[in-house]
Amino acid sequence: GAVVSQHPSRVICKSGTSVKIECRSLDFQATTMFWYRQFPKQSLMLMATSNEGSKATYEQGVEKDKFLINHASLTLSTLTVTSAHPEDSSFYICSASDRTSSYNEQFFGPGTRLTVL
């Protein structure tokens, strides 16, 4: 099956710093990537949809300037949490859509656990 990697898997940073999370599709081209946020014991919340070569589409309530998304190639999307604060601490998961799949399945990365001190 298709593989999606995420790096780093875990990051701890100080308040006010920026953190970049990478999402890569390793064996397929992903025209669309999705970024989710998950708080403990809660469901996944879609933050934004990222299409290669174009600006990301953010869900309502998600700050574009806070969560910068870049989808520069068909295999890489990055999420940068700018000026991170403790309330940004969460589990961030990306997924990549394989358009060759019979039902446009999303393949998920292993997630990144962000802790802001």
Place this chain on the structure above:
Amino acid sequence: AQKITQTQPGMFVQEKEAVTLDCTYDTSDPSYGLFWYKQPSSGEMIFLIYQGSYDQQNATEGRYSLNFQKARKSANLVISASQLGDSAMYFCAMSGGSNYKLTFGKGTLLTVNP
């Protein structure tokens, strides 16, 4: 707008027994897909099974089967012969519309007892 409802926050099952996790959905799209994912404590999302809205037969994947009742808008997951490793969070999700975004339910925490 799409909506997924999982009414069971937690479920318990004895090892080797079968268990059904409930999922109901609501959508105005005539074409949609229904997914079940497993999320163990490690956090990774593991795809289990898919059912398309036009599929005539219920989907099956090994010990997983999806009880699709279109008129009732339900897509329950049945796990047969539960194993200790099945203990995890289970999410029902739906796709449809542009960009095939997924809408997730709140999840059901399944615990398999020895």
